[in-house]
Amino acid sequence: MDNKDEAKSSREIVNVPPILSIYRHALRTFDDNFKFEFTTNLxxxxxxxxxxxxxxxxxxxxxxxPGTWEKPNKAPCTYIEVIQNSKMNMSIFVLKPGFKMPLHDHPHMHGLLKVIAGAVRIRSFSEYPLKEAANEIDFAARAKHEAARLAHGVHKRRRLFAKVSNDSVCSANAHTCVLTPTVSNYHEIEALEMPAAFFDILAPPYDTLIEGIGPRRCRYYHVANEISTNLVELQETEVPKCFYCDQAPYLGPILA
Known part of the structure; x- marks a missing residue:
């Protein structure tokens, strides 16, 4: 490679858009072929x-x-799909001033959330006591029990104890928030006095299959009982009628 070609190659590396680098690394992070590198890659x-x-x-x-959000019939939340495939979903959510995205879960999923505009209050919970599968046999037993419960039409709304794992205000200069299948898997996000936007990655996406159970469904909750300053009882509820979205196009770099 001569000097001209080497300089061109260097420029190409430097000019890779950050979101493209993130996308490429996310593909590796959530690829089962690299599962032994997962913690490092995450x-x-x-x-x-x-x-x-x-x-x-x-x-x-x-x-x-703020004027955008005062228009008649404007949804309180705008959804922008960046990209989705079988491994993950990358998207942007924009919330109107003062709107709270209801408390919800992320079944057997990892997630990363980065505020890019405005500021939000994020309140996250982890199920308590922490019920992490000790091994694949334990996980399979739990999955079989859940599948049987649903197959027999026993869908009593879930009620569980949860510990507050995070309660903080995040702005565009804050670090990325991370949730796992067991830690901070339940959260609510509230915009403050100005519109707020955050970019997130969820892996796997909602509606992908959990072996032995079925599709990943987002469930919603409310705090039914505050036991102490950091321990609550959550009750599953219907999808709140206040939560609905319109959509906007993604205008950033093409991901491939």
Whole structure:
């Protein structure tokens, strides 16, 4: 390679858009072929997302304008799909000032959330006591029990104890929040006095199959009982009628 070709190659590496680098690394992170590197790759993915900016995603600045959210019939939340495949979903959510995305779960999923505009209060919970599968046999037994319960039409709404794992205000200069299948798997997100937007990655996506149970379904909850300052009882509820979205196009770099 001569000097001209080497300089061109260096420029190409430097000019890779941050979101494309994040996408490529996320593919590796959530690929079962690299499962023994998962913890390291997840940590690197979080670090890469820590510096992500609205400009890197081609974010429509008009969505930052409070006037946009005062229009008649405007949904309280705008959803922007960045990309989705069998391994993960990458998207942007924009919330109107003062709107709270209801408390919900992420069944057997990992997630990363980075605020890119405005500020939000994030309140997250972990099931208590922590019920992490000790091994594959234990997990299979739990999955079989859940599948049988659903197959027999026994769908009593879930009620569980949960410990507050995070309760903080995050702005665009805050670090990325991470949830796992057991830690911070339940959360609610509230925009403050201005519109707020966050980019997130969920893996696997909702509706993908959990072996022995069925599709991953998002369930909603409310705090039925505050036992102490950091321990609550959650009750599954119907999808809140206040929560609905319109959609906007993704305007950032093409991911491939």
């Amino acid at each position: 940590g690197k993915l979080k670090t890469m997302m820590d510096t992500l900016r609205a400009e890197d995603l081609g974010f429509d600045k008009s969505l930052n304008n």
